[in-house]
Amino acid sequence: MDSKYASYGKEKDQRNKFDIKAKKIKLSVDGNSFKNVKENNQANGSCNNNTVSALNEVSEDVQDVRKSLPVYIVRNRILEEIRKNNTMILIGETGSGKTTQIPQILHEQRLEGNGAIAVTQPRRVAAITLALRVATEMNTEIGSYVGYSVRFEDATSPKTKVIYLTDGMLLREAIIDPLLKKYSIIILDEAHERTVNTDVLFGIVKLAQKERNCKGNKLKVIIMSATMDVDTFRNYYDNCSVVYLEGRTYPVTIYHSKTKQDDYQYSVVCAIFQLHVTTPANHHFLVFLTGQEEIETVMANIKQIAKESPGPPIRVCPLYAGLPPAKQLLVWKSVPEGTRKIVLATNIAEASVTIPHIKCVIDTGLVKERSWCNVTGAERLRIVPCSQAACWQRAGRAGRTAPGSAYRLYTNGDFKARPQHNTPEIIRCPLAATLLMLIATGMEPSTFPLIDAPSPDSVQASLILLKELGAIESENNPKLTVLGKKMTAFPIDPKYSKVILSAPEHGCLDEALSLVAVMSSENVFHTPLHKREEAVKAKQKFVSTLGDHITLLNVFKMFCKAPLKKQWCKENYLNHKNLSYACDIRHQLLAICQKLNMEVSSCGTAFDQLLKCLLSGLFTNCAWTRGGMTTGAGKYATASGAAAALHPASSLHGLRPPPPAVLYTELLHTRRAYLLTVSAIEPHWLHQVAPEYARRCRANR
DNA sequence: GAGCACTGC
Numbered sequence: 001m002d003s004k005y006a007s008y009g010k011e012k013d014q015r016n017k018f019d020i021k022a023k024k025i026k027l028s029v030d031g032n033s034f035k036n037v038k039e040n041n042q043a044n045g046s047c048n049n050n051t052v053s054a055l056n057e058v059s060e061d062v063q064d065v066r067k068s069l070p071v072y073i074v075r076n077r078i079l080e081e082i083r084k085n086n087t088m089i090l091i092g093e094t095g096s097g098k099t100t101q102i103p104q105i106l107h108e109q110r111l112e113g114n115g116a117i118a119v120t121q122p123r124r125v126a127a128i129t130l131a132l133r134v135a136t137e138m139n140t141e142i143g144s145y146v147g148y149s150v151r152f153e154d155a156t157s158p159k160t161k162v163i164y165l166t167d168g169m170l171l172r173e174a175i176i177d178p179l180l181k182k183y184s185i186i187i188l189d190e191a192h193e194r195t196v197n198t199d200v201l202f203g204i205v206k207l208a209q210k211e212r213n214c215k216g217n218k219l220k221v222i223i224m225s226a227t228m229d230v231d232t233f234r235n236y237y238d239n240c241s242v243v244y245l246e247g248r249t250y251p252v253t254i255y256h257s258k259t260k261q262d263d264y265q266y267s268v269v270c271a272i273f274q275l276h277v278t279t280p281a282n283h284h285f286l287v288f289l290t291g292q293e294e295i296e297t298v299m300a301n302i303k304q305i306a307k308e309s310p311g312p313p314i315r316v317c318p319l320y321a322g323l324p325p326a327k328q329l330l331v332w333k334s335v336p337e338g339t340r341k342i343v344l345a346t347n348i349a350e351a352s353v354t355i356p357h358i359k360c361v362i363d364t365g366l367v368k369e370r371s372w373c374n375v376t377g378a379e380r381l382r383i384v385p386c387s388q389a390a391c392w393q394r395a396g397r398a399g400r401t402a403p404g405s406a407y408r409l410y411t412n413g414d415f416k417a418r419p420q421h422n423t424p425e426i427i428r429c430p431l432a433a434t435l436l437m438l439i440a441t442g443m444e445p446s447t448f449p450l451i452d453a454p455s456p457d458s459v460q461a462s463l464i465l466l467k468e469l470g471a472i473e474s475e476n477n478p479k480l481t482v483l484g485k486k487m488t489a490f491p492i493d494p495k496y497s498k499v500i501l502s503a504p505e506h507g508c509l510d511e512a513l514s515l516v517a518v519m520s521s522e523n524v525f526h527t528p529l530h531k532r533e534e535a536v537k538a539k540q541k542f543v544s545t546l547g548d549h550i551t552l553l554n555v556f557k558m559f560c561k562a563p564l565k566k567q568w569c570k571e572n573y574l575n576h577k578n579l580s581y582a583c584d585i586r587h588q589l590l591a592i593c594q595k596l597n598m599e600v601s602s603c604g605t606a607f608d609q610l611l612k613c614l615l616s617g618l619f620t621n622c623a624w625t626r627g628g629m630t631t632g633a634g635k636y637a638t639a640s641g642a643a644a645a646l647h648p649a650s651s652l653h654g655l656r657p658p659p660p661a662v663l664y665t666e667l668l669h670t671r672r673a674y675l676l677t678v679s680a681i682e683p684h685w686l687h688q689v690a691p692e693y694a695r696r697c698r699a700n701r
Numbered sequence: 702g703a704g705c706a707c708t709g710c
Contacts, residue, residue, distance in 0.1 A: 167709080193708090
């Protein structure tokens with residue numbers, strides 16, 4: 001009876017999983033219902049770069065469009081506030097135009113004086129597109145009066161007065177000049193996202209402002225945000241003034257689920273088909289899910305049910321960051337008249353990208369979140385309810401071009417019980433890189449003003465790591481060493497900069513650069529659910545018995561040699577974007593090495609040297625087999641005593657006997673604790689490469 | 702023998 005479902009997966013249990021779901025859903029397409037909780041609830045969207053794409057579609061004269069923006073209409077009041085105050089918070093909803101207009105208005109009045117205006121963005125694409133848009137509006141070339149600065153790309157010149165840049169770039173500038181004297185006005189946009197970089201910039205800018213105001217070289221600071229915890233920000237900036245701007249979004253009607261949903265993947269498919277048969281075909285759906293596998297499963301379910309469901313034809317589009325760009329593009333491609341588009345997305349669709357003509361949002365209210373344990377160094381990925389702010393942000397995606405509706409697969413009570421805002425990233429991520437950067441700008445980590453401080457244990461753990469890497473004198477006296485100073489030159493994880501700086505003595509800088517570049521990029525292997533076997537087979541030709549690091553190096557080397565890179569990647573199930581990014585990073589790292597007069601040596605195929613070099617930066621990431629051979633399945637214990645297994649995707653997985661000692665790149669807890677990207681090492685290498693650490697390690701074990 | 706959310710320098 002179930003032969004029609006058999007094509008989904010080749011493994012038996014997988015097929016059964018699909019069968020059950022599909023059957024259950026078919027029976028209840030019209031069974032699930034929602035309660036209309038609020039009518040005409042204006043969703044709180046975010047501000048940002050979306051203004052740009054929306055504006056580009058308008059054929060009217062650029063200046064007319066500008067002048068119709070809410071922010072333009074109240075510009076004189078805003079100017080007055082900015083003139084009066086050194087610090088100001090500007091809350092603006094989606095479509096208010098604040099990010100494109102405020103810098104122009106300031107520049108028109110020459111408020112920047114001899115300095116420049118910096119506008120920070122959390123994302124590269126946003127910084128670039130905003131700058132291009134504003135250059136058009138100001139009728140000037142990009143890179144003259146208006147420019148942008150992002151990693152690998154600098155479109156500014158000495159005469160640039162308005163600079164859009166990623167917050168990470170402004171942070172790098174702060175290492176060279178902590179007072180940021182180049183700028184007379186700094187606008188920190190998208191403050192509500194609370195990325196680590198923005199959080200650190202809040203403090204750097206606050207301190208710079210204090211010091212510069214004493215010296216008569218004033219710095220104006222404007223914090224821009226969509227919804228946010230205004231009181232927190234206002235307290236932090238000494239009760240500065242707050243201006244609210246109206247947005248221009250359409251009303252979104254919110255519906256909550258009447259009862260608690262036990263199985264959200266099932267509820268999602270129910271909701272989709274319930275709405276599918278009752279709404280016009282040109283009402284496209286945007287569905288928020290948590291990850292690739294889930295999206296692929298739901299997509300398969302929808303396609304199967306659609307065959308027998310009434311209603312218009314359906315086109316399902318997956319959207320997640322790991323999807324190759326060519327496949328992502330399908331989301332923006334128009335569908336034939338009378339076809340419904342259903343986009344299944346992760347939270348990438350929450351702020352990073354905008355999909356036009358979405359009338360209906362279906363929200364699971366969940367997000368996959370990464371957190372860090374500062375005792376074991378393990379990172380954990382788990383599915384958690386998202387904040388109220390994120391829920392509003394998601395709902396707002398239905399009201400971009402016309403009124404819409406949002407269906408929440410959780411109850412109103414559940415919604416109200418959620419935290420108002422997401423936990424700031426700085427509370428839950430490893431801090432070594434951030435602390436090294438702070439120390440490099442001359443700040444004292446213990447007194448640096450942060451809106452939300454990470455736990456003292458978390459700071460201490462990261463300082464200890466920096467001490468072990470030889471970057472600072474001691475955890476209680478966090479002064480940069482000569483090595484530490486060199487490490488700050490590299491825009492990568494301190495462990496990796498240590499690897500590069502150790503490479504000359506192991507005679508393998510050439511290989512170390514490639515390996516660090518790939519490890520600093522994202523996963524290069526693309527594994528679609530339905531083509532897993534082909535992907536695994538393609539990977540075989542790169543696999544090294546020494547482990548995953550040499551495997552990665554093989555991939556990178558062959559990528560560099562391949563003449564038709566895109567096609568080659570597709571054939572080999574590799575991610576072209578991430579490999580190209582690794583190439584860019586390698587160029588950048590090589591240039592820094594050359595500035596530091598490092599000799600580019602190669603170890604050829606003497607990979608022991610490379611692995612020892614890798615160990616000199618990642619020596620805290622060793623694990624040893626435990627309990628002899630009885631477990632057999634590759635059970636390991638890390639230096640901190642955490643139990644973990646080799647990840648099944650590792651090339652060392654399944655080796656009998658398992659290597660007694662391994663070096664891992666990452667310890668990630670999903671369903672279990674796994675060691676990711678692993679190489680076999682000789683146990684005595686640790687004593688050679690990091691003798692002090694090895695001794696302490698032994699004492700504790 | 703299981704699966705990596707999203708950014709950034």
